[in-house]
Every structure is written in C-alpha cells, then in structure tokens.
C-alpha cells in the first residue's frame with residue numbers, strides 16, 4: 001500500500017491529472033466502462049442485497065451517470081481561476097483564487113449503496129484533478145471485486161486504484177499520509193478515521209449517519225406523507241443513511257397515518273421479489289432484537305437465514321427504548337407522538353444533529369419554525385430522501401452526522417484546495433507599510449479603520 005501511495009504521488013507530481021482535457025477524458029472513460037458493466041453491476045446488487053433492477057438503476061447506476069453528466073458540463077467553469085476584488089490598501093495588485101487538487105486521496109465506502117457510494121466521491125476526486133485509492137466495503141465482496149475490475153480496466157493504478165479488504169486494510173491505509181480522506185460510513189468509524197487523519201493533519205470529509213426523523217404535523221397531507229415516508233424508509237430495506245429513522249407524528253393524526261402507511265407498505269413493498277435483503281445474517285440479527293420494542297402494528301415477521309425482514313411498523317415506542325438509542329438502518333419504523341411543534345423541535349434538538357430531517361406540514365409557519373429551529377444536515381419538506389438526488393444541493397451532515405458536503409459542485413469543492421494568490425506590481429512600491437515612512441501609523445490608521 002505504501003508503494004501504491006508513492007506511485008500515485010509520483011504520478012500526481014507529473015501534472016498529468018491537472019488539465020481539463022485529461023479530467024474530462026477520464027470521466028468519459030469511466031462512464032463508458034460503467035455502461036459496459038451495467039448488467040453485471042445490476043446482477044451483483046441483486047445477488048448481494050437483492051436490489052431490484054429498478055432500485056439498482058435509480059439509486060446506484062443512474063445517479064452516477066447523472067453526476068458525471070452534471071460535472072462534465074460545468075467543470076471548465078469551476079476550474080477557472082477566479083479574479084476577486086483587491087482593496088485600496090493593496091493598490092497596484094490583483095487577486096486570484098486558484099482551484100487546485102489536494103493530490104492523492106483516499107475514499108473509504110460502505111456496503112449499503114456499494115456502487116454509488118464508491119463511484120460518486122471518485123467522480124469528485126477525478127473532476128478536481130486528484131489521484132485516488134478506493135477502499136470498498138468488505139460486506140459486499142462481489143461488488144468490491146467488480147469495482148476493482150472496472151477501475152483497473154480504465155485507469156492505471158498510479159492514477160486510480162481499488163484496494164480490497166476489511167477493517168485491517170482500512171486501518172493500514174489510514175496510517176498512510178494521504179492528502180485528503182473521504183469517508184462514508186458509521187459515526188463510530190468516522191471518529192476512528194478522523195483520529196487517524198489528525199496524526200498527519202489530513203483534511204477529511206465524513207459522510208456519516210444518525211437518527212433522521214420524519215415529523216408529521218397535524219396539518220399534513222396524511223396520505224402523501226404516509227406514501228412518501230414508506231417509500232423512503234423501506235427503500236433498500238431501510239439500509240439508507242437518509243432513510244427516515246423514526247416517525248414523529250402529532251397525536252391527533254397518528255391512527256390515520258398508521259392506517260395509510262400499512263396500505264402503502266402493501267402497495268409498494270408487498271412483493272418479496274423486489275424488496276431488498278439485509279446485508280448479512282449478523283446485521284439481520286441485530287435488527288430483529290428491536291422487534292420487542294413497542295407494539296408491532298404491521299409486519300414483524302422475518303427469515304434470518306434469508307436475511308429478510310418484513311417492513312415493520314412499531315407503535316407505542318418510547319424515547320428510552322433500545323431502538324431509539326442507535327441508528328436503526330433496517331426496515332423497522334418506530335412511531336412516536338408529540339403534542340406541540342415546540343415540543344417536537346426540542347426533542348429533536350436534544351438528540352445528536354441528524355443527517356436528514358423530513359417535515360410533513362401544510363402550515364407555512366410550522367415549516368418556517370422547523371427550518372429555523374431544528375439542526376440537521378439536510379432534508380425535505382413534504383418528502384423524504386429525494387434531496388440527495390438534486391446535484392444543485394450540497395449533501396452532507398452536521399455535528400455527529402458528518403463534516404463537509406458533496407454532489408455536483410460540492411464534490412468538486414470537497415476535493416479542491418482553493419489557493420489564494422495576490423499578484424503584486426513591480427512598477428511602483430507604495431511606501432506606506434514600511435515603518436520608516438513618515439507618519440506611517442497615521443496613514444495606516446486612516447486606511448484600516
């Protein structure tokens with residue numbers, strides 16, 4: 001790994017990765033390789049996570065194509081040095097900001113969207129002119145190998161390489177001195193990554209998780225709220241970082257919401273064939289333990305060996321139950337109630353800042369209040385999950401749910417250092433700054449007040 005890093009550093013210093021032309025070519029080559037392997041990617045997602053081909057395209061492959069298209073179209077603008085104003089105190093000089101790549105970057109990705117969450121950051125790294133080492137998750141080993149196949153087919157390893165393996169491999173990589181680390185995964189491992197990065201003062205982007213609430217106010221359009229919560233929660237069997245973790249509903253509309261959610265579970269996820277599986281038996285066992293919390297009002301059956309858990313609704317859950325102490329990351333949806341919006345906001349702010357928050361309300365004052373007072377990474381009003389797919393919206397967490405953002409321009413920024421440079425004239429030299437200038441302080445005070 002050390003050799004690989006050295007190779008990439010040497011390659012980066014040749015300056016090959018810097019031109020617009022080079023970056024665009026690599027993005028195109030990557031896209032063509034994905035097109036070539038599209039069916040294999042879909043099959044692997046089916047095999048390892050039982051994702052339907054519809055989900056595979058909409059949440060993994062299509063979103064990657066869109067990211068390449070969006071970035072390719074705008075890259076030349078983003079790469080241009082930007083001239084900025086210069087104050088009068090610096091008369092004669094001009095000021096510029098030069099976007100430049102960090103150098104060699106490390107991308108560590110999780111298993112839940114094993115293709116998209118390795119590729120999307122890589123697209124940002126390439127667009128910004130970096131070299132990259134990608135370490136996919138060991139829990140989806142076939143996708144990990146497929147990523148290696150695709151990437152080694154398009155890129156030499158001194159430019160982009162995939163290193164496969166588990167925690168030990170990840171830790172060995174983290175010991176090395178990369179120029180930037182982009183990590184997607186759990187909060188606890190995020191802390192390990194940041195501690196390792198601190199040893200070298202390596203900048204990090206941390207895309208983590210948390211307990212993302214779906215708040216349903218008394219004024220909400222209940223039918224659509226139910227449909228959109230069910231869709232976002234049970235997509236990929238709840239193994240989505242921005243899935244609604246729990247429903248927080250006004251007591252007056254709870255029964256109606258539950259009734260509608262049951263209907264939509266049947267409608268949208270009633271077919272075993274097109275519903276995802278839990279990634280491993282161990283992960284399924286952890287989830288099944290939550291089924292003793294509250295009262296099961298829908299679902300609750302499972303087949304551990306098949307890694308299948310029915311979409312489940314749990315009523316009468318309390319904040320002290322185990323299921324409310326950690327991110328669920330599976331197809332179990334606890335339902336809690338509130339009396340006033342103030343109370344709901346306070347409860348949410350008492351928890352760690354979530355990666356996402358969803359508010360269902362027709363009342364503009366309530367919308368405004370929640371937006372102003374609740375702290376969270378990003379989210380939607382009257383929908384779930386879809387904010388992630390707008391490349392104009394930087395995506396990321398805050399506090400324990402993450403550091404930094406990506407997607408679209410934010411991906412370019414995540415892998416870019418903005419180098420500020422002032423170009424001074426040599427035609428004259430304003431003497432004011434020098435201490436031997438008569439009344440220097442008086443003049444400086446006049447200019448800098």
Ligand code: NAD
Pocket residue numbers: 108109110111112113117135136137138165166167170171174184185186187189190192206207208209210240241242327329355397402
């Ligand atoms: P994880 O943190 O267990 O693993 C992520 C990666 O870190 C894997 O590649 C793994 O090999 C590596 N890793 C694991 N333990 C490590 C250690 N001790 N030292 C160094 N590296 C280690 O996460 P996961 O289970 O793969 O994914 C689920 C978590 O990821 C959830 O919390 C979810 O919310 C979060 N997530 C966040 C986003 C986002 O965009 N914010 C997206 C997907 C998943």
